[in-house]
Amino acid sequence: MAVCARLCGVGPARGCRRRSAAREQRRGAADSEPDTDTDPEEAGGGAGPAGRAPLSLLELPPELLVQIFGSLPGTDLPSLARVCTTFRRILSTDTIWRRRCREEYGVCENLRKLEITGVSCRDVYAKLLHRYRHILGLWQPDIGPYGGLLNVVVDGLFIIGWMYLPPHDPHVDDPMRFKPLFRIHLMERKCATVECMYGHKGPHNGHIQIVKKDEFSTKCNQTDHHRMSGGRQEEFRTWLREEWGRTLEDIFHEHMQELILMKFIYTSQYDNCLTYRRIYLPPSSPEDLIQPGLFKGTYGSHGLEIVMLSFHGKKAKGTKITGDPNIPAGQQTVEIDLAHPLQLPDIENLRDFSELSRIVLEVQEQVRREEQEQQQEEEEHSQQAASQPASPLGGEASQPFVLPMGVISRNEDYPRTCRICFYGTGLIAGHGFTSPERTPGVFVLFDDDRFGFIWLELKSFSLYSRIKVPFQNAQAPSREAFDEMLKNIQSLAT
Ligand SMILES: [Zn+2]
Incomplete structure (x- = not known):
């Protein structure tokens, strides 16, 4: 509602009176068309009655309204749709939602091909991007002392959770390795599907729960997909090699205790749900030594x-x-x-x-x-010395x-x-x-x-x-x- 008021420069109630007035005027002009609530002429009348500029948004051509609505944040559109049936009809135009998907979530994919599957851009926006917006970004899994780095991104028509792993020791200059842990997409119009990507047998049924702000958890519903033909020992070896770049023998020789912990993490990662907590990248300032x-x-x-x-x-x-x-x-x-x-x-x-x-x-x-x-000084003055940033050392x-x-x-x-x-x-x-x-x-x-x-x-x-x-x-x-x-x-x- 607030949006409409902001757009029209008038409250919704006044807007409606204007619309009725316009309707009356046209009736007076002996228009024989049946007057339905969704009269396309209403919004499509182009310029207002001769001799004056359009007074209401409803008098603008629909193409222009599509453009105006398409430039608004997607979250404001549902309330706009409640204003009147004309607005609602215009807001079902998929170009508006295609633009929102692109501008708000960077979806560059050719969304037109969605039409074949019967999924609209509005569905993608509402049921996928907007619904799961709180899990986009960087996360740290809660796995004992090990932590980790998960990056959840919009990738084409998917939301994908990538686990980032350091390169193999000691090649610090090599790029990070990454593997998908889960993905979310719209299989059908109804709702988004969460799939676990763990293991080597392809995507399978999974679940995501947004616990609270800045925390969510994932769960695999088909852990048999994580199994490998070589049995548990083989799986554990593969896991160690792929995710940690290590062999059973190194760890065994160096830290017996760590091996027990690794086993525990491996089991929890394979079979149970994982919880993630949001992490932010550090803010930067021009005085910083480096970025x-x-x-x-x-x-x-x-x-x-x-x-x-x-x-x-x-x-x-x-x-x-x-x-x-x-x-x-x-x-x-x-x-x-x-x-x-x-x-x-x-x-x-x-x-x-x-x-x-x-x-x-x-x-x-x-x-x-x-x-x-400094402590003595602070005690004497009972006030903290302002911490000055270190001077740039260019x-x-x-x-x-x-x-x-x-x-x-x-x-x-x-x-x-x-x-x-x-x-x-x-x-x-x-x-x-x-x-x-x-x-x-x-x-x-x-x-x-x-x-x-x-x-x-x-x-x-x-x-x-x-x-x-x-x-x-x-x-x-x-x-x-x-x-x-x-x-x-x-x-x-x-
Ligand atoms: Zn799984």
Whole structure:
């Protein structure tokens, strides 16, 4: 109703009076046509009575009304259809809905071919796109400490849930791998069909439930489709290889506990329903050191992990989107202190671990002192110092970089020059996230798309490379919403 009022510049009631007046006028002109409520002439009269501009939308030609209505948000159209039968009839024009599908959901598919199947664009809009709009975007599955990344997109006339998997260890620069977990489409006019895409036997019956805002769950109704001919052991091996790029033997030798957990995840992923929670991409600002976003990185023997880099004034955070039995998904794996750049040792001392260690520990001591001073100051003034964003550090000259002797890197192919280094801390913990501790380290910025982190205590190096996928519907509505999301995924993981 509000829409109609906005369009007409008059309330709906007044609009109706006008329409009756127009009808009376035509009757007076000895029009012999039977007057039905859906008189096509009404909307199709072209210009109003001679000598004046059209007063009401109803006097505009229907083609123009189709254009006007087609430019309105699809969600406003149902209330417009309730205004009068003419509006309702015009709103059944499929070009309006084709345009809404394209503009609101990016459906570029030739929607005309739908006609063959008896499905209208209006059905696609209402029963598929609008109905499932809340599941579009990025999600993290709730599978123990492991997390993960699901991207739900409109793809042609389907809504598809793609599971993104890191490339095989240690090739961080390789593109992400992805596989469909479910799809939704209109098989017939009645309603949308959800299909599970898991396993190797093609799509089969599934179910999606939108639990609440920013949370939904999926369920497979035909788990026999996930079975493989080689039996459970063969399935488990295939699953490990395809989804984690690992073999039973590696895991067995490295972490017996992890193998038990992997079995559990495998069983739940195959047989039970999964719940997903929304994640947002980090908001960016011109002051950021580099564009924030998602990165894939090496992570010791745990395989590659997905980490989200975000900027928060003088700090940058690396949050785990995928996790492991030691540090679960959602935890902050690295924190970078942008107020404390590090000067690497001279070229001749770059390989000397004790020299790097000395430099880092000095800064750690300095940070500790500053934190104490700041605390005292805060107590004295009982007010928080405004956190200023770190100043942009554009134009740094690149300097030679090489890992000190004794520091282990999964990937020997790391860049040999870097732009700038900062003091940072990395989170380490025992199995099951026991006694977590932040330990000192070095954040190394190589270029716009790559950074590294030297874990001093572990004598280990992680290399991260940007995930270059243009994710849709993943921007946080506000910085507050993003911070809230970070807090939530962190608390869920523990
Ligand atoms: Zn299934």
